[in-house]
Amino acid sequence: MTSISFDARRARLSVAGECDAVDQELIVEAIEAFVRLVAGRSLQLDLTRSTSIPLEVATAVMTVCRDLKANGVQVDVRAIEESPVARRLDVARADIGRPQASE
Numbered sequence: 001m002t003s004i005s006f007d008a009r010r011a012r013l014s015v016a017g018e019c020d021a022v023d024q025e026l027i028v029e030a031i032e033a034f035v036r037l038v039a040g041r042s043l044q045l046d047l048t049r050s051t052s053i054p055l056e057v058a059t060a061v062m063t064v065c066r067d068l069k070a071n072g073v074q075v076d077v078r079a080i081e082e083s084p085v086a087r088r089l090d091v092a093r094a095d096i097g098r099p100q101a102s103e
Helices: 022-037 055-070 082-095
Strands: 002-007 012-018 043-052 076-079
Touching: 002 022, 002 043, 012 022, 022 043, 022 055, 043 082, 055 076
Parallel strands: 012 043, 043 076
Antiparallel strands: 002 012
């Protein structure tokens, strides 16, 4: 089960527990909502207490962070180094950076 909390003083959105595919929309919506509350500051997305994250959720998270950055909003994503979550985020970062195959 995923738990999401927000600390406005630290501009930190924390996601804890095991993320499932059904959590994707909730996490993305939380990022989009709370980034507005920290206007002018970077949002810290803390995944250090997440135990797992499916690739599709990691890709959605990294995509929304990329899109926000393109609009001048920084989201700093943190995960425990070399953890399964960090590795999944690295794969997602690489995947969204690749050009899409033409049909």
